[in-house]
Amino acid sequence: MEYNIYCDESCHLEHDGILTMVLGAIWCDKEKKSEVFGRIREIKLEHGLSSNFEIKWNKVSPAKKEFYLRLIDYFFDDDDIHFRALVVPDKSVLNHMQFEQTYDDFYYKMYFDLLKVILIPQNSYNIYIDIKDTRSQHKVEKLTDILRSSHYGFDKKIIRRVQQIKSHEVELLPLADLLIGAIGYKCRNLTTNSAKLAIIRRIQERSKYSLSCSTLYREDKLNLFFWKAR
Numbered sequence: 001m002e003y004n005i006y007c008d009e010s011c012h013l014e015h016d017g018i019l020t021m022v023l024g025a026i027w028c029d030k031e032k033k034s035e036v037f038g039r040i041r042e043i044k045l046e047h048g049l050s051s052n053f054e055i056k057w058n059k060v061s062p063a064k065k066e067f068y069l070r071l072i073d074y075f076f077d078d079d080d081i082h083f084r085a086l087v088v089p090d091k092s093v094l095n096h097m098q099f100e101q102t103y104d105d106f107y108y109k110m111y112f113d114l115l116k117v118i119l120i121p122q123n124s125y126n127i128y129i130d131i132k133d134t135r136s137q138h139k140v141e142k143l144t145d146i147l148r149s150s151h152y153g154f155d156k157k158i159i160r161r162v163q164q165i166k167s168h169e170v171e172l173l174p175l176a177d178l179l180i181g182a183i184g185y186k187c188r189n190l191t192t193n194s195a196k197l198a199i200i201r202r203i204q205e206r207s208k209y210s211l212s213c214s215t216l217y218r219e220d221k222l223n224l225f226f227w228k229a230r
Helices: 030-046 062-077 103-116 136-149 172-187 194-207
Strands: 002-010 021-029 082-088 124-130 159-165 222-226
Touching: 002 030, 002 103, 002 172, 021 030, 021 103, 021 172, 030 062, 030 172, 062 172, 062 194, 082 103, 082 172, 103 136, 124 136, 124 172, 136 159, 172 194
Parallel strands: 002 124, 082 222, 124 159
Antiparallel strands: 002 021, 021 082
8 A cells, every 4th residue: 555644743843932842644545645635625615615725723713613623524534534643742841962862853753753653564655744944855854864764674665755745735734734733722722712622622522532642552543642751
C-alpha cells in the first residue's frame, strides 16, 4: 500500500509566547486521495461555499459552524482518513541544555515521534509538509535525513518522498489544520469562540476521547500523544 501523509503544526516556534505546541499528520491511501478531495469540495458546495474556500481553524466562526461540524462528521465517517497529533503541553519547561540539544533538535525529535507510529515497513509513504516560512525547505531536508537514517531503518522504499506543498493545493492539509487547532484550543483552555467549542465537543463525542490526554497507542482514527518532559 502507498499512503499520502499531510503534516501541519501549531505554535511550534520556541519564543511565540504560547506554551502548547501541536504537530499533526493526516493520511489516506494514495488511491483514495481524489475521492476524499472531491467529497470535501462537495461539502463546501452543499454549504453554499466556493470549492476553493479555505478551511482554516483561525477562520472558524458561528456563521460557518454547521459547515465545520459537517467536516468533522465526514472525517469520522470515512474509514480511509486517519489523524495523529503530538502535543507538547508546556514548552516553557523544556531544558535543552540538560539533554545537549537545541530547540531545533527537539522539534525534529517530536516530528519523528509523530510519524514513527504511522509508518509500517510493508507500506510506502509520501510525506507532504505545509509551506509556512523560508525555512520550510530546510525542514523537508532535515526530516528526510532523520527518517531515512534513523535506527528504525526507514529507507527510500518506505519513505518515497518528503515534499513541501501549499495548503490550498490539497484538501486534507486544511482538515489537519482544523483538527490541530481544535486540540490546541482545548489544551490552552480557551473558551471565547462558541463555534470552536462546538467543534471540540463534536470531536469528543465522535472519538470518545477527552482530547486532554494520550489515546491508546494503536488508536487508528484519532490518535493523540501527549509528550511529557522528564
